[in-house]
Amino acid sequence: MLAQKFLLAGTWTETQETYPVVNPWNQTEIATVCMPSFEQVQKAVELTTESFQITKNLSLLERNKILLKMADLITQQKSELAKIISEEAGKPISLALKEVDRAIVTLRLSAEESLKLTEQIIEIDSSKTGKIKRFPIGSIIGISPFNFPLNLVCHKLGPAIAAGCPIILKPAERTPLSSFKLAEIALESGWPKQAISVLPIDRSDKQSLDFLIQDERIKVLSFTGSASVGWNLKNNAGKKRVLLELGGNAAVIVHDDANLELAAKKLAPAMYAYAGQSCISSQRIFVQKKVYEKFKVLLIQEIQKLKIGNPADPEVMVGPMIDLSSAERVEQWLQEAVQEGAKILLGGKREKNLFYPTLLANVNPKSKCYSEEIFAPVKVLVSYDSFKQALNLVNDSKYGLQAGIFTQDSNKALQAFEELDVGGVLINETPTFRADNQPYGGIKDSGFGREGPKYAIEEFTELKVLITELKQ
Secondary structure (H helix, E strand, C coil): CCEECEEECCEEECCCCEEEEECCCCCCEEEEEECCCHHHHHHHHHHHHHHHHHHCCCCHHHHHHHHHHHHHHHHHCHHHHHHHHHHHHCCCHHHHHHHHHHHHHHHHHHHHHHCCCCCEEEEEECCEEEEEEEEECCEEEEECCCCCCCHHHHHHHHHHHHHCCCEEEECCCCCCHHHHHHHHHHHHCCCCHHHEEECCCCCCCHHHHHHHHHCCCEEEEEEECCHHHHHHHHHHCCCCEEEEECCCCCEEEECCCCCHHHHHHHHHHHHHHHHHCCCCCCCEEEEEHHHHHHHHHHHHHHHCCCEECCCCCCCEEECCCCCHHHHHHHHHHHHHHHHCCCEEEECCCEECCEECCEEEECCCCCCHHHHCCCCCCEEEEEEECCHHHHHHHHHCCCEECEEEEECCCHHHHHHHHHHCCCCEEEECCCCCCCCCCCCECCEECCEECCECHHHHHHHCEEEEEEEEECCC
């Protein structure tokens, strides 16, 4: 197997230091990836910084054309990209195909927003006018997780191109192949060579990672991943702008006036698709006491319809977890919850890193399965009395990403919007839903800043005003 080269400022580069990329389903090695040395990481930052003189002078139309061509090329290579995602991330192929579709949308949205970075005129007073314009901020580093190895990278690369900023991508070690393919497409689409690097740095390479995070020539750090890693990066990032899209413990309220059948049908895949490996995977399900037993039956029926197994099967919704250590960690958390009194309503079974959909009741709120981001197909069902109590239960978390409410009462929907400490509230929809044009992000330990092309571009640019005296 030939070693997969990495991209150093537009040049595909080979090294002797490599690591394997393994298919989570069958444990076969699908690629051997070259890793950059510390000196090469330093070189990438140097060349990226130099390339800013090129990217900042690209016209809005040039940036727009690059992004639209990227979207077209991804459309043409949809099947190939979905296969890469499925094999390296263990994602069911049906979900991988949807991810490619979303990546296309993300790039087209970025292209659309690139044309909006025009000057605006405001009146200061009777004798002065102001011209406002956004300017690219400089070099960006984008660090992405394994679970959406194409679209979450597009949420960093697309806005960077739209803003006119060079970028260094640091993909998750387990899923670098999607980023390599995306960078290849960016170069083919006309993005300047030196303005993009893809550096598959191992998490143990602290010297290289610290250099990237701390170097003042990098103006923005955009990180998507776990809360513990994200906050540590922020503490070490110095003066640069930092965007954190971190973990969650997504909650759902099913009130007694809800369409229970609809809620159950939407929730089952939202809880277990891709083995629950999403920061907005529905984890805590709060159900009004009057309808708890009925809804429990409906939900279990829907969960049992989900096909489990080989992610290459188009009908499979629940595949393997990313690796064995993750599955073993979840099994330990589950055992602890049971020892503390939790009841297993469904599942509880593990075969290597394939964890079967598991639903728990009577879970201690201090249990890790309840209070932490489990990032796995293990979820909890809880009953409540009043709607106000349900809102308090949702807020009783260190995370605050998104929450879903199933109710027919518009007043309760508005109350939830006003009172829930989260970045997004969804009515008669699960918190696992994300539109790529929405302002997406959370509060508390879920991070700060917002993604979505329009909002990321604002973070990747600096606002400048020119004030002119009209009367001499």
